[in-house]
Amino acid sequence: MVGRFQIKEAAMNCVICKTGQISAGNAIVTLQRGETTLVIKNVPADVCDNCGEYYLSEKMAERVLELGESAVKKGVEVEVMRWAA
Numbered sequence: 282m283v284g285r286f287q288i289k290e291a292a293m294n295c296v297i298c299k300t301g302q303i304s305a306g307n308a309i310v311t312l313q314r315g316e317t318t319l320v321i322k323n324v325p326a327d328v329c330d331n332c333g334e335y336y337l338s339e340k341m342a343e344r345v346l347e348l349g350e351s352a353v354k355k356g357v358e359v360e361v362m363r364w365a366a
């Protein structure tokens with residue numbers, strides 16, 4: 282399948298730096314597909330305290346992807362938004 286957003290799933294240990302501790306925090310999530318770039322601030326996520334990599338829960342990833350899909354449908358080029366719980 283072409284053009285799917287890729288979101289990393291939650292993990293206990295940081296898979297990027299291997300040494301980081303992951304704890305609850307907020308992330309800035311950037312989605313890109315074709316001509317659409319969507320930046321979502323303040324997304325609840327597990328964040329690595331070492332390298333800053335973030336991990337979204339499955340539920341959060343779904344909601345983030347929904348926002349991404351609707352941005353694509355609207356023909357958004359660049360949009361910055363804040364997560365609304």
Ligand SMILES: [Zn+2]
Nearest residue numbers: 295301329332
């Ligand atoms: Zn890390």
